Amino acid sequence: MQLARPRATALAPARAPALMTWRALAPTYALALAATVAVALFAVSWGTVHIAPLTTLSILIGHLPFVSTGEHSATTEAIIWQVRAPRVLLAGLVGATLAYSGAAYQGVFRNPLAEPYLIGVASGAAVGATLIIISPLFVAAWIISPLPPAAFAGALSAVALAYGLARTAGRVGTASLILSGVAVSSMCTSLVTYLMLTYNTRTLAILTWLLGGFNTASWQKVAISAPYMIAGGALILPFARLLNVMQLDEDEARQLGVNVERIKLGVLGLASLATAAAVSVSGLIGFVGLIVPHAVRMIWGPDYRRLLPLSACFGASFLILADVVARSIDPGYEVPIGVVTALIGAPFFLYLLRRQNRASEGRA
């Protein structure tokens, strides 16, 4: 990750120019956000059941406060408002969260292979979810399903454990954090595998959760997870400049007066919290958190002030579209979304990679 040094050294004292830069970035943010909203609207109007885009829009607008757009058939209304709208919104929020968390993880670990599941979020969530699925507590009749909270708790426990194990003398080395994360993850993974084989009448339910997806999305799931995902993104953004500095050597960043430990704890904590919320309502969707930040970096450069929000928008659009494909390949039937994210995402990513390689060869 090569970063212009002068900009980094200018960081610490001067505040005014930085503010101007934030403002200069506003049009980019607005454009990305608008594109994401457009993708979401398209996804809501697209589905197995053909519903005219105008009807879709009319139903959506009808749910705004103080607006009435007349009556629609109960089925159409239910499909748009109770099924598609929360499904698209949840896919967008989860995609955004995985992508900005991936960018944040890559920034903190300064490792291109870092992704939001690196230090135990996914496998911890899997343990929580599995325990609930096999337990007699798994009562789908409950008004609030205990599954997302359990997955959330599992995710945070695993990350906390990995963090605690890696911490020595008030410092957490990134290398030891990765190692303890991998160890905690494999412990959790084998536990889940064991439970799945032991309680094999529930294997399919566990597997379905692990593979992830949005078929059971609801406004309730949006409501319980969105606060974490939105707050996580909003609170990580102010760390963007410091993440830029951290792309230098950690020791150099320290010499520049950056409190590296606090950034690590803050950024990883926020990203893990948000990812835990995302995973708890969607299961384990791979690829988004790893690839989207890289794609954004290749197109728009490595500045975290741009990388974080654009990753969020790009991740949201990507997962919304992947979900559209997942429910359209074989109309009426679901295809696991993880399969789709890898199938569409990988070739696109390889295309970007080759284009970048060719460009750098051309320069050389």
Next chain:
Amino acid sequence: MTHNWTSRLVTLLAAGMLLSAACSSGAKSNSKVPPAFSDNPTTISGISTVAPYPVAVARSDGKPLSIAQAPARIVSLSPGATEIIYAIGAEATLAAVDKNADSPDAAKSFPTKVDAFEPNIEAIAALKPDLVIVASDTGGIVAKLDELKIPVFYVDIDKSVKTIDDIFVQISLLGRVTGKTEKADALVASLGERRKKVELAVRDIVDSSATKVYHELDETFYSASAGTFVGDIYRILHMKNIAGDGGGVAYPQLTQEAILAANPGLIVLADESFGVTVDSVKARPGWSAIDAVKNGQILGVDPSIVSRPGPRIIDALEAIAKGAYPDRFK
């Protein structure tokens, strides 16, 4: 990490359990069965006159199996087969059953159990079986048993048991294998009789007035397609199964949108043991637009009856028939 998960778990999935959403072959009926046999299972008296042994069995992998004499130490890795063996009075031949066997009670409390989901070849071989019944070739167990020259009665449920007739064929086959031919034929005849009664009671229902049915296997909307013995129940009842042919998958996952759009008149829950209830279905957002929910046509059926290829499938047929058409079955 996810890749680890996915690959490892997909292998498991493919390894196949009853509800495995893995591939299913396109063949509609069981070609290994003589047509007369599957077309008219209530009159199979011809079978009993056949010389008892050797019994030839066509395995799901195409390899032949010839059983020279009545087995005395059967290890059953199939809960469905275990149920059948008890129903035809051949339980004395059992040396071990699979740990998911829960019916009848005697099978549930059977002293020796093996794990069909992760079969341990050493544990099975140590039981010195003279026949192992396998319903799903998990972890290459069939090849391992073949290597040890242990006879394997391998009938893959997803591939070879796609109709209630196929279940009847299994009962007759296991009767011949265990030397309980007459008992098995009598069982098939009485089950066939009960099915006939249901068929007669619904025979005047025509396609245009057919009830649309959604059969729920779990809370993430897995269902049973027409190409399964569960789907066969709805064919007999002249219902329109909204899972259709499953897009080529035996047990497909439906989109919630497709269920709402299909607007089923009857919802059958085979997932009550996982906590899904009539009330929880009613409370699902948007589901109040479905006719079955509006009219209270939601029916819970014991999953161990409706999801297992054994004699109790007729209990499931009768229960669903009674629930769907109470005035026709009094």
